Amino acid sequence: MAAVVAVAALGLFVSACATGGTGARDEGPAGHDPVVAGAATPSASPTKKEPTRQDVVNMVKDDPKVAKAVKDDLKPCVADEYPVDVSYGDVTGGTANDIVVNVMTCSDAVGLGSYVYRMENHKYENVFRAEEPPVYAEIDRGDLVVTQQMYEKGDPVSYPSSEEVITYRWTASHFAVVSSTRNVYSNAVGNGGKSAPAGN
Structure with missing residues (x-):
């Protein structure tokens, strides 16, 4: 009888440890929460996932802030593969991961437009756009870095x-420029080795 009681007590102890013993894991790792429309706190429901690439493509197509020229070029290159790069991460300090989207050409991967979508009022809103090609945006240590090639x-x-x-940083409700660097390339490279003629 004593053995039965001991086993029962051990069972209750293990059961108690299994419920509520995960600590911080209940909330998930910071910065990697799945996106939830309507989430009231940074903790996210495990039943929702981040938008897929196709979801993001549809979001760009339906976005009135995206230029018509970019939407017209946003077509599959092969089968259902669209020329978009999609990054998920924290660049605005919101309650869900931000989405950075780069729309490119199929032929030579020239960046046509770069956008940042932030979760606001339970849906993703366009909070940044750059549509002067070639352009490319990415997240770098919490900042938004936009590269623009000049011809x-x-x-x-x-x-x-x-x-x-x-380099842009989110401040309260918008992105602000924190630094800018311009690199000028040699005109003797890439044109058959011919440099610009010297002035007379």
Whole structure:
């Protein structure tokens, strides 16, 4: 009889440990919560997942802030593969992961437009756009970094004259520029080795 009581007590102890013993794991790791429309707190429901690539494509197509020219070029390259790069991460400090989207051309992967979507009022809202190609945006240590290649007349697509790298940081309700770097490339490279003629 004593053995039965001991086993029963041990069972109750194990059961008590199994319920509520996960601690912080109940909330999930910070910065990796699944996106939930209507989440009131940073903790997210395990029944919802982040938007898929196709969801993001549809979101861009339905976005009135996206230029018509970008939407017209947003077509599958092969089968149902769209020319979009999608990144999920924290760049605005919201309650769900932000989505950074780059729309490109199929032929040479030139960036046509870059966008940031933030969860606001239970749905994703466009809070940033850059539509001067070639452009590309990415998340770097919590900041938004946008690279814009600059061309002069006669420059081939593969050899821009310069490149501007702008770093944005979210401040309260919008992105603000925190730094800007411009790299000017040699005109002797990429044009058959011919440099610009010297002035007379």
